[in-house]
Amino acid sequence: MSQSGSEKENEKEIEKKEIQQDEEKEKEKEKDLKTTKNEEENEKENEKEKENTKKKVTDDPETLLKKLETIKQFACAIIFDKKGKVIASTVKTKSKEIKAYLTAFDSYDVTVGNGFVLNGSHYIVYRFYDTLIYGRNGKAGEGPGICLHKFTRTSDDKELFALITYEYPVLSSRAIPILQKFCKEL
Template sequence: MSKSGSEKENEKEIEKTEIQKDESEEKDLKTSKNEEENEIENEKEKENTKKKVTDDPETLLKKLETIKQFACAIIFDKKGKVIASTIKTKSKEIKAYLTAFDSYDVTVGNGFVLNGLHYIVYRFYDTLIYGRNGKAGEGPGICLHKFTRTSDEKELFALITYKYPVLSSRAIPILQKFCKEL
């Protein structure tokens, strides 16, 4: 049985449509792969940028200096090595902060000392210790925040002081956000 001309044309049209469909699917697959590759590349670039910013002490210091609510800021690791600091401090004072989260009673009982100035502190949270020197609205405030840097899972500490009119309710969330972005 031979096929009529219109049946042959229909078969050719169907075959042509299937070829176009296959080509379209292949093109979509390539586009999808390119999009995935671009997305992966963008993620790698973000990671590299993040590492560059947080691993470079000078860049970290510049970022700290842009936060006007901090009178001073120090970032150091769990060995007491200062990574970035807006002030000069004694290594003995920095080492005292390394054990601040070990004992609630000792920390609250002793308070903090920074550049010879004593601060009365409180510890309401596992990763924050904060307080002030003198009366509220007069003396400077202080906050020690223990955090884990997301780029390399390294445990770090951030210590800041702030002066009135900046209060702990303003300075501490800024510090937490800064540390979270490292």
């Protein structure tokens, strides 16, 4: 009888240990679940912050203007939508001039034939790429350059235009990649 009593005690102790181990495993699982949930929540919050930051930069005209003004290679810069609404501009322009840029990509011949006019100055332009039209007012190394870039903003797939001018010693080979990078980050 003492053996069976001892065996029962051993079985009870083994059972207690198994229960404790099971409880510890459950606690670890709960802890892992909480950690995973916290990590997922943190990721979601980070994504929301990134989206909000993008929106702040791209939707707020003042912020966009400040960002444009920091690019010293641009003599002037204008961002506008496909309806001709100016979103940000470092220079005052006539709405009639802006509207002319909306159709600049429609016809190669018309655009190259007419050139661009910005604040009364005429620019001779070329179009080698589907999303870029650029040229100059006057002789190379003397007159200001101009570039119109049509792009799609990544944050909301909105079609926009960016128009810049640049002055010597800044050349198109320097100004245009800066413009493209700026637009890509919007």
